[in-house]
Amino acid sequence: MNPEDYETLPTDNVTTHMIAGAIAGIMEHCVMYPLDSVKTRMQSLAASGTEGISETLLRMVRHEGLLRPVRGMSAMVVGAGPSHALYFSSYEYLKNTLTRTFNSSKFDTLAFGASGCIATLIHDGFMNPAEVVKQRMQMTNSPYKSALRCAISIYRTEGFKAFYRSYTTQLTMNVPFQSIHFVVYELSQKALNKDKLYDPKAHMASGALAGGIAAAITTPLDVCKTLLNTQQTPVASGMVEAVKTVYRLKGVSGYFRGMQARVMYQMPATAICWSTYEFFKYALGTTPDLRLLPSASGTVISADSASTTTDTELMTDDSIRTEVSNEKYNLKARELPAMSGAGLYGTISFNTMHKADFQQQKDSFLDIGHT
Incomplete structure (x- = not known):
């Protein structure tokens, strides 16, 4: 299969999109997981907030062990696979449907953004419980020894609703995040990959740019989400209360805690995610058979x-x-x-x-x- 055949691959093959999406999601979260742990520590209101990325990482390893930055990764493997499978397959389907419906390139940005919003609603419904377990495992002095024990403990002590305490905040953050993310990615592809071929460099560059911009803009909501998920002192029960708590304790600067770590995490993570997804979408695609039987009748x-x-x-x-x-x-x-x-x-x-x-x-x- 030549790269020139990339755009002839079936774009409505749900199985291809789901397999490629699942692998991409797992790769994204696992490869960059240590930096995600650092981001969670830096966003915690219980921390001083003066340490940098490298200092926070070294302190985790020095005081809690070499494997401390990767604790809770198993929760992300379980959650990221199915959530990203649904995420990418629904996005591809909606994007193709909406662009055909509008039938005009001037509405492409609207189609990309709307598709990203709806795909996010589906994604977060599956991913939110895994996020809660992951961040409980990442926090300072976490008492949990494994992701399974953490999930069981949360369910027994706080009930099922604890897994979705931050769902509203997660959606409030991820809907604009994914809208910005998909719009920037698709526009970058138009600039860097005009022929719409399979181009790993273009996919990685577009993904990194999209992830970095979206991460920087939505950092304040990510800080509130971390507070709701970890429930460290002080605790908060909803998004409004979390917003007030962050401002009361840390001021306006509190909303941007860990932004550098978040951007540094999202840029390579999103680049890995998109390049992996596009690769498997390209590798798993097939071209239908051709039959051409011309006769003298034309x-x-x-x-x-x-x-x-x-x-x-x-x-x-x-x-x-x-x-x-x-x-x-x-x-x-x-x-x-x-x-x-x-x-x-x-x-x-x-x-x-x-x-x-x-x-x-x-x-x-x-x-x-x-x-």
């Missing part, structure tokens, strides 16, 4: 959905013939020998057939099959 048989024919089969059903032009084809069966070629991605065979009933009409058919 018609062709198009059978994209038909099964592969053998060398001796002849497709003569007039019901699947479509008119393409008035140009006549003067191919003679015995003048064009049967040929076949096998390559890395399949086999293409050219078979010429002649039917006894058509000897006087000299009708000829050319069958091109790709398997």
